[in-house]
Amino acid sequence: xxxxxxxxxxxxxxxxxxxxxxxxxxxxxxxxxxxxxxxxxxxxxxxxxxxxxxxxxxxxxxxxxxxxxxxxxxxxxxxxxxxxxxxxxxxxxxxxxxxxxxxxxxxxxxxxxxxxxxxxxxxxxxxxxxxxxxxxxxxxxxxxxxxxxxxxxxxxxxxxxxxxxxxxxxxxxxxxxxxxxxxxxxxxxxxxxxxxxxxxxxxxxxxxxxxxxxxxxxxxxxxxxxxxxxxxxxxxxxxxxxxxxxxxxxxxxxxxxxxxxxxxxxxxxxxxxxxxxxxxxxxxxxxxxxxxxxxxxxxxxxxxxxxxxxxxxxxxxxxxxxxxxxxxxxxxxxxxxxxxxxxxxxxxxxxxxxxxxxxxxxxxxxxxxxxxxxxxxxxxxxxxxxxxxxxxxxxxxxxxxxxxxxxxxxxxxxxxxxxxxxxxxxxxxxxxxxxxxxxxxxxxx
Amino acid sequence: xxxxxxxxxxxxxxxxxxxxxxxxxxxxxxxxxxxxxxxxxxxxxxxxxxxxxxxxxxxxxxxxxxxxxxxxxxxxxxxxxxxxxxxxxxxxxxxxxxxxxxxxxxxxxxxxxxxxxxxxxxxxxxxxxxxxxxxxxxxxxxxxxxxxxxxxxxxxxxxxxxxxxxxxxxxxxxxxxxxxxxxxxxxxxxxxxxxxxxxxxxxxxxxxxxxxxxxxxxxxxxxxxxxxxxxxxxxxxxxxxxxxxxxxxxxxxxxxxxxxxxxxxxxxxxxxxxxxxxxxxxxxxxxxxxxxxxxxxxxxxxxxxxxxxxxxxxxxxxxxxxxxxxxxxxxxxxxxxxxxxxxxxxxxxxxxxxxxxxxxxxxxxxxxxxxxxxxxxxxxxxxxxxxxxxxxxxxxxxxxxxxxxxxxxxxxxxxxxxxxxxxxxxxxxxxxxxxxxxxxxxxxxxxxxxxxxxxxxxxxxxxxxxxxxxxxxxxxxxxxxxxxxxxxxxxxxxxxxxxxxxxxxxxxxxxxxxxxxxxxxxxxxxxxxxxxxxxxxxx
Numbered sequence: 001x002x003x004x005x006x007x008x009x010x011x012x013x014x015x016x017x018x019x020x021x022x023x024x025x026x027x028x029x030x031x032x033x034x035x036x037x038x039x040x041x042x043x044x045x046x047x048x049x050x051x052x053x054x055x056x057x058x059x060x061x062x063x064x065x066x067x068x069x070x071x072x073x074x075x076x077x078x079x080x081x082x083x084x085x086x087x088x089x090x091x092x093x094x095x096x097x098x099x100x101x102x103x104x105x106x107x108x109x110x111x112x113x114x115x116x117x118x119x120x121x122x123x124x125x126x127x128x129x130x131x132x133x134x135x136x137x138x139x140x141x142x143x144x145x146x147x148x149x150x151x152x153x154x155x156x157x158x159x160x161x162x163x164x165x166x167x168x169x170x171x172x173x174x175x176x177x178x179x180x181x182x183x184x185x186x187x188x189x190x191x192x193x194x195x196x197x198x199x200x201x202x203x204x205x206x207x208x209x210x211x212x213x214x215x216x217x218x219x220x221x222x223x224x225x226x227x228x229x230x231x232x233x234x235x236x237x238x239x240x241x242x243x244x245x246x247x248x249x250x251x252x253x254x255x256x257x258x259x260x261x262x263x264x265x266x267x268x269x270x271x272x273x274x275x276x277x278x279x280x281x282x283x284x285x286x287x288x289x290x291x292x293x294x295x296x297x298x299x300x301x302x303x304x305x306x307x308x309x310x311x312x313x314x315x316x317x318x319x320x321x322x323x324x325x326x327x328x329x330x331x332x333x334x335x336x337x338x339x340x341x342x343x344x345x346x347x348x349x350x351x352x353x354x355x356x357x358x359x360x361x362x363x364x365x366x367x368x369x370x371x372x373x374x375x376x377x378x379x380x381x382x383x384x385x386x387x388x389x390x391x392x393x394x395x396x397x398x399x400x401x402x403x404x405x406x407x408x409x410x411x412x413x414x415x416x417x418x419x420x421x422x423x424x425x426x427x428x429x430x431x432x433x434x435x436x437x438x439x440x441x442x443x444x445x
Numbered sequence: 446x447x448x449x450x451x452x453x454x455x456x457x458x459x460x461x462x463x464x465x466x467x468x469x470x471x472x473x474x475x476x477x478x479x480x481x482x483x484x485x486x487x488x489x490x491x492x493x494x495x496x497x498x499x500x501x502x503x504x505x506x507x508x509x510x511x512x513x514x515x516x517x518x519x520x521x522x523x524x525x526x527x528x529x530x531x532x533x534x535x536x537x538x539x540x541x542x543x544x545x546x547x548x549x550x551x552x553x554x555x556x557x558x559x560x561x562x563x564x565x566x567x568x569x570x571x572x573x574x575x576x577x578x579x580x581x582x583x584x585x586x587x588x589x590x591x592x593x594x595x596x597x598x599x600x601x602x603x604x605x606x607x608x609x610x611x612x613x614x615x616x617x618x619x620x621x622x623x624x625x626x627x628x629x630x631x632x633x634x635x636x637x638x639x640x641x642x643x644x645x646x647x648x649x650x651x652x653x654x655x656x657x658x659x660x661x662x663x664x665x666x667x668x669x670x671x672x673x674x675x676x677x678x679x680x681x682x683x684x685x686x687x688x689x690x691x692x693x694x695x696x697x698x699x700x701x702x703x704x705x706x707x708x709x710x711x712x713x714x715x716x717x718x719x720x721x722x723x724x725x726x727x728x729x730x731x732x733x734x735x736x737x738x739x740x741x742x743x744x745x746x747x748x749x750x751x752x753x754x755x756x757x758x759x760x761x762x763x764x765x766x767x768x769x770x771x772x773x774x775x776x777x778x779x780x781x782x783x784x785x786x787x788x789x790x791x792x793x794x795x796x797x798x799x800x801x802x803x804x805x806x807x808x809x810x811x812x813x814x815x816x817x818x819x820x821x822x823x824x825x826x827x828x829x830x831x832x833x834x835x836x837x838x839x840x841x842x843x844x845x846x847x848x849x850x851x852x853x854x855x856x857x858x859x860x861x862x863x864x865x866x867x868x869x870x871x872x873x874x875x876x877x878x879x880x881x882x883x884x885x886x887x888x889x890x891x892x893x894x895x896x897x898x899x900x901x902x903x904x905x906x907x908x909x910x911x912x913x914x915x916x917x918x919x920x921x922x923x924x925x926x927x928x929x930x931x932x933x934x935x936x937x938x939x940x941x942x943x944x945x946x947x948x949x950x951x952x953x954x955x956x957x958x959x960x961x962x963x964x965x966x967x968x969x970x971x972x973x974x975x976x977x978x979x980x981x982x983x984x
Contacts, residue, residue: 176626193622198487198488198505198508347627347628348627349626350628352604352623352625352626352628352629352630353487353489354488354489355489355490355491355492355542355545355546355604356541356542356545358604358627358628358630359548360545361628362584362627362628363545363548363579363581366582370581379578383578386541390544390545404503404538404541404542406488406489406505
């Protein structure tokens with residue numbers, strides 16, 4: 001995990017103190033001004049004020065969906081009879097994404113301060129951190145952090161001598177990508193199988209135990225303290241107004257300097273790859289980029305030119321920013337093999353609840369396996385396109401999404417696989433053999 | 446109330462109804478697997494996807510509630526929702542979902558029990574492609590037992606989870622769950638907690654395919670060989686509605702029939718497998734008279750003459766004990782009551798043997814109940830045979846009664862040793878039975894009646910609902926319907942000329958004499974029965 005070598009115009013916000021020793025401890029966090037925002041909020045702002053500020057800042061969720069945070073909080077009904085819940089989604093499982101892990105390791109207090117501010121805003125007194133099981137070290141760090149914080153009267157009753165009370169529980173997952181999806185997360189938190197739920201009703205209305213619940217990504221929560229400290233206008237001034245703020249970008253793949261980089265939203269992708277990432281390794285040429293982790297539409301090298309990394313610019317190019325897990329591929333990559341790798345991931349992680357995803361993802365794997373063994377048939381290409389359309393709908397997002405599945409997993413499978421086939425056709429066609437015998441694809445376990 | 450349009454029909458529905466329910470209630474069929482009216486909707490099979498105007502993504506109609514929208518959002522100014530179930534995009538979608546479902550489904554139709562009543566077959570034929578594009582290896586897993594009576598064929602399962610939801614919501618016993626994830630998901634049980642509750646057989650019914658199979662019926666027959674008869678279960682006083690599947694003289698299986706006022710959509714295993722106990726019973730097919738301790742056959746005229754000789758002909762002062770039976774129909778008990786209380790008026794004491802019951806009702810999470818009273822028609826006996834003696838056998842012994850007419854309870858009845866003495870002291874005991882039960886063996890004259898699946902009539906359940914019991918097997922040998930036998934007895938003993946043309950005639954007469962049953966007829970009872978006039982509990 002390396003820090004960025006920033007351009008002088010941008011001062012780091014989220015990573016500003018991560019270079020300090022023990023940056024994860026309460027003392028260090030306090031020494032750089034930590035929990036000042038919380039004190040300001042509890043002493044001088046009402047919950048309504050906080051929601052207005054966050055709305056005004058145009059903060060959008062950093063978990064993948066990019067939903068405006070302030071508006072999500074507004075959906076929470078003010079019903080006094082039902083308790084409200086806030087959940088920090090630390091089930092970071094999108095391949096190519098490792099920014100939340102950085103925060104959990106180096107600055108968990110940022111997230112926690114954000115959690116307390118958010119809980120205060122929605123009148124929540126019980127919050128959860130849902131952390132993926134594989135993050136054992138991070139879980140230990142969080143455990144210690146929560147102990148520290150209770151000790152310092154930043155959690156529990158009468159936080160900082162205000163009347164506000166909040167308790168936090170850390171809940172570990174059990175190794176499923178699908179539990180990062182908010183409704184599957186809720187089911188898992190309730191002790192059941194992580195099967196996504198039908199929406200509506202939305203979690204903000206009926207979530208955990210049928211009570212209003214707000215699920216936020218770790219990075220989104222980490223942005224909150226500084227917004228309350230420096231104001232919505234400051235936040236809006238960083239990057240494009242409709243989706244602003246400092247952002248953690250994850251660079252991985254065939255790049256000289258992989259790592260997490262903090263940059264303003266809207267930074268050109270080429271700047272990330274060639275300045276921050278110091279270009280393609282071994283002096284090779286760029287071939288393709290997956291901008292939003294593996295669940296996004298792939299971009300060819302041409303499409304990368306002039307593209308800014310923010311929600312709307314990428315949506316205009318018919319892909320998504322998602323979790324900003326940028327995977328860079330150079331010209332040594334066999335796109336069919338890469339596609340198979342992606343399809344295998346999704347087949348393994350499919351929860352199995354609905355038919356198209358459960359059956360379709362494995363079908364894709366079997367066809368792609370035949371293709372990489374050069375035993376493809378001509379109709380396989382059309383079949384791949386048809387199957388992805390049947391699971392996740394068209395990749396033309398401007399027409400809305402036409403997925404046939406209960407949760408967005410269907411779209412997540414369809415976008416990469418389909419875009420690989422569409423944009424790198426020749427490589428797929430090269431796998432077709434005229435040989436009549438079929439190689440039997442191995443059964444995946 | 447919301448005003449909606451589905452295809453070319455416009456109508457009003459309550460807000461909150463799902464699109465699927467609204468469509469089905471107006472005769473518009475939308476294919477589905479995972480939806481079941483008794484269970485919560487999950488929308489996981491994706492077969493019921495429909496096009497709703499204003500929403501770009503196809504919606505699962507089982508899980509989409511209908512809502513009223515503000516006036517300016519209405520479609521064409523009038524509709525809260527407009528649904529298309531037959532547009533091109535929906536048709537294409539159904540083909541695709543079926544293709545996915547058939548991907549790993551084995552081509553088992555020739556050996557699968559569900560063939561002929563399989564939704565996968567039906568929908569493939571109606572909505573699917575003619576061929577599959579899948580050319581890879583299918584997933585193969587071995588069959589497993591989920592309980593003593595239920596087998597699962599994992600390869601055929603499409604994970605609609607109806608069976609799991611059943612064990613959660615209906616039986617509340619939670620035996621089934623999904624094991625593993627994604628492609629390798631399968632329905633499973635914990636080793637020491639198999640699917641062995643009394644509602645287990647229902648999971649094989651609700652499974653839309655041949656994945657869950659009932660060991661009782663497996664590989665025994667084909668649905669197209671079987672004739673279906675709607676009728677009632679006679680194993681307890683609930684009177685669950687059933688369908689009996691038979692071929693020739695043999696019943697092959699029993700499955701639930703929907704009746705929301707009685708049993709909902711399910712039956713218990715006692716009723717489901719209960720028909721077996723009549724299969725090997727040695728039947729009486731002709732009247733039998735006991736001479737010198739041994740039974741020999743006699744004609745019906747001979748039998749009635751025996752009765753006349755023993756009940757009349759100078760014996761008019763003798764008391765007669767009558768034992769009715771809660772295992773017989775209302776018509777039979779009505780005729781019995783008529784015989785005892787009208788024809789033989791003044792000479793009779795009527796009662797029933799101690800009830801065959803268990804300690805208490807068995808209830809399940811959904812409200813499904815198995816009654817503690819294991820006879821189907823106690824209510825009918827009480828209604829038609831008035832002034833019932835509580836301890837009829839004691840009365841027989843104390844008053845030294847020598848004559849008795851009895852409707853045999855059947856193979857369920859166990860007699861106590863203390864009774865045998867009482868019966869042996871009788872001079873003449875007539876028993877109407879279908880088999881030589883221990884009680885029938887003590888008789889002097891046995892009149893052959895039909896077994897439960899051969900009887901026709903009505904039964905009144907413990908909630909006061911009168912329902913139509915219909916026969917599925919033919920009468921054997923010289924047996925005659927119970928009510929007809931009693932009619933002839935009345936004619937013989939009472940020197941009458943009663944002539945009822947059939948059961949329906951008896952019902953009419955019943956209605957004339959008993960106000961609670963006035964106006965009833967098979968036609969009116971239909972498939973769902975009727976409450977007794979003004980006397981229903983929990984309607």
